[in-house]
Amino acid sequence: MVRYKATISYDGTLFNGFQRQPNGRTVQEEVENTLKKMANGKTIQIFGSGRTDAGVHAIGQVIHFDYPEERPLERMRFGLDTQTPEDIAVKSVEIVPEDFHARYLVKEKTYQFRVDIGKPRSPFRRFYASYFPYPVDVEKIQRALPDLLGTHDFTAFCAAGSPIEDKVRTIYEAKMEVNEAGDELLFTFRGDGFLYKMIRILVGTLLKIGNGRMSETCIPEIIASKDRNLAGPTAHPEGLYLVEVKYE
Amino acid sequence: MVRYKATISYDGTLFNGFQRQPNGRTVQEEVENTLKKMANGKTIQIFGSGRTDAGVHAIGQVIHFDYPEERPLERMRFGLDTQTPEDIAVKSVEIVPEDFHARYLVKEKTYQFRVDIGKPRSPFRRFYASYFPYPVDVEKIQRALPDLLGTHDFTAFCAAGSPIEDKVRTIYEAKMEVNEAGDELLFTFRGDGFLYKMIRILVGTLLKIGNGRMSETCIPEIIASKDRNLAGPTAHPEGLYLVEVKYE
Structure with missing residues (x-):
């Protein structure tokens, strides 16, 4: 498993917030659905720096996730960016140490x-x-x-x-x-x-x-x-x- | 009848263009519906400086229309602005001579x-x-x-x-x-x-x-x-x- 950190941007208008929930479209759900497709059906959970409420936007939200294999960074970024819906953009992707955590290590x-x-x-x-x-x-x-x-x-x-x-x-x-x-x-x-x-x-x-x-x-x-x-x-x-x- | 000239702004995303047509929501239709309400059910036609296509935006589209009575300008502007949907804004309103035409006199x-x-x-x-x-x-x-x-x-x-x-x-x-x-x-x-x-x-x-x-x-x-x-x-x-x- 390789831990990736990604910086993403989203227009919050049509999302019921960042965090996955039973009702309503969320950023987490859309990104995780895309990762699942990219990883041949394997479920991959993402962790954000924090949740954002319905209607709130992000220019530089940070997430991390563990991916089954190492992929070239630009290919990973481009794949995620183009396969997520148009109201989510993936700005950058990097590989981080296994103990990196998008939420707990925020400074x-x-x-x-x-x-x-x-x-x-x-x-x-x-x-x-x-x-x-x-x-x-x-x-x-x-x-x-x-x-x-x-x-x-x-x-x-x-x-x-x-x-x-x-x-x-x-x-x-x-x-x-x-x-x-x-x-x-x-x-x-x-x-x-x-x-x-x-x-x-x-x-x-x-x-x-x-x-x-x-x-x-x-x-x-x-x-x-x-x-x-x-x-x-x-x-x-x-x-x-x-x-x-x-x-x- | 008093001829009014108005400068309007609209987000074209959810319009099927400026000009009224049988199918689809248009700027002309929304503004005319609002004028009809303001004029107690009287049908009032608006004339734009030109049509804009579906998805095209306006920051300063100009229209003219004939209204049954003279109303204070800011009251007319405010009434039109607040009663049209949120994707149309009415920026200014003025009274113009009867021979003013929003389309034919464009310079x-x-x-x-x-x-x-x-x-x-x-x-x-x-x-x-x-x-x-x-x-x-x-x-x-x-x-x-x-x-x-x-x-x-x-x-x-x-x-x-x-x-x-x-x-x-x-x-x-x-x-x-x-x-x-x-x-x-x-x-x-x-x-x-x-x-x-x-x-x-x-x-x-x-x-x-x-x-x-x-x-x-x-x-x-x-x-x-x-x-x-x-x-x-x-x-x-x-x-x-x-x-x-x-x-x-």
Whole structure:
């Protein structure tokens, strides 16, 4: 058996998330079906760096899997890329040591979140950015962002029902840029890991700050409260992109 | 009756083109259905600057229609925008003289065409750019583009079956840019009008030039031949955008 690591990209619109489940089309299912065909019917399980929810996109999701034989890298990449459906692309493939694990050895993840603030909403972004129809003071958001940096217990920014007990995470980078046309916000968050729906709750809170309905100094209080009810709403999944995963 | 001019944008993916027809969902049908609701059941016909084919997008298509009463412009725009489906956006609305006509008075049109040349093909561009999997020498295309400028009989670049007899058109601008990532070409064509499928045949020809399968000096000969068979293939519709329409 040879362990392969692959970096894949997918348009989450028509998937019921990454992880295989009884109902609905998933990324895991499609990639595993393709691997099974390539390996002459042998079942091959893939492991992702983490799951993504329905509608969430990936530019650089990382997976690993064990393949019965060694194949030239570009042939493996091309085979996987062309035999998976058009909404999944396989960007690169490499052979890794047997103890590599796409999920357990993650050192750093980067997510981006796109918000369409144009009037009207762009038809081209309806599946690729979340729409925010209210006025946004960009500088209020810029002033609030540094309060997220560093190591904190992010319980207040974690959706209820998460099985994970340790909610301490470190955010290395939290920024927001406005595009040239002035009708789209691009948030970037880089950290050692993120809790369930954390990025979407962060963005929902930051948009409320930008709109003046929450104070630009409220982030430290929300973090300290550990109370999900004090944070803003969960932004819609279609704006979210898993951009990069780094390993030890 | 008050004549309105509106600038609309649409994602062509799920439309069977602009023009109303017996089978398939069209932009004209959706906008007219919305106007009918707004006008309490009165049938209102719209006229576009020209039709777009199935899968072709518009960033700045222009239409006109006659409405039974004058309404505040932003209310008209907002009503149309929010009551049309999400893949149509109404960007602006103005009142025009009764003799304005969206099709007959066109002075200039601008189209863009996006080509994905990345490896692998981006899942996010599969409905928004045409894919070209072969090597492209960008400079060959750059050197061929100026030969399209000016007034020519473009019969060789017009799809068979067009009812239009006069095939002389003037191209004011023909350029191509490569994006920062180097995985997408953006063609821009501005002229006094374009023949049926002309942009797509121009792009199909230019890509063959870029790939070295046609000479970079072949454009004048193809124009002179008036023979569609000498030009390249018709590029796929999903890369094409009607960007702007200007009037006298």
